[in-house]
Amino acid sequence: xxxxxxxxxxxxxxxxxxxxxxxLEDSGYATVTAQNGAEAIERVKQVRPDLITLDITxxxxxxxxxxxxxxxxxxxxxxxxxxxxxxxxxxxTFISSRRQVPPPDGYLGKPVDEAELLALVRKLMPA
Numbered sequence: 001x002x003x004x005x006x007x008x009x010x011x012x013x014x015x016x017x018x019x020x021x022x023x024l025e026d027s028g029y030a031t032v033t034a035q036n037g038a039e040a041i042e043r044v045k046q047v048r049p050d051l052i053t054l055d056i057t058x059x060x061x062x063x064x065x066x067x068x069x070x071x072x073x074x075x076x077x078x079x080x081x082x083x084x085x086x087x088x089x090x091x092x093t094f095i096s097s098r099r100q101v102p103p104p105d106g107y108l109g110k111p112v113d114e115a116e117l118l119a120l121v122r123k124l125m126p127a
Contacts, residue, residue, distance in 0.1 A: 004028060005050040005125050006029065006030045006031070007029050007032075007050065007051045008047065009024075009031055010033075010039075011035070011058070011084070012058040016110075017033050020112075024118075027121075032047050036059055036061055037058060038061045040052075041061075041069055041070075044079070048076075048079070052070070052079055052080070053084050054084065055085060056083060063085070081105055082104065082107070082120055083104040083108070084107075084110060086110035106124060
């Protein structure tokens with residue numbers, strides 16, 4: 001059993017998953033990955049990560065649907081979620097204005113600045 005904080009990386013792009021995993025692991029975090037929202041929900045059931053990075057545009061279950069599923073589940077509602085997407089800044093306004101679910105804990109546009117990602121992860125998941 002590790003005492004490292006665990007980050008679930010949800011993205012359908014293998015290069016992005018590898019990049020985020022390497023960056024986070026090099027910074028002392030454990031990582032678990034999922035390629036779509038349905039797989040992500042299974043990972044959350046298995047692992048219950050300390051934080052989630054969530055791509056918005058994915059096949060099968062979208063990031064928005066996955067986010068809603070996470071926020072509607074009492075057991076997972078408190079897990080911080082950083083939404084990461086190449087979609088325009090207008091999306092941030094849209095997702096933050098949804099009445100059904102609270103806005104995400106963090107939001108980063110692609111390409112992701114690694115210093116910005118790490119700073120946000122540290123802020124949302126203090127040691």
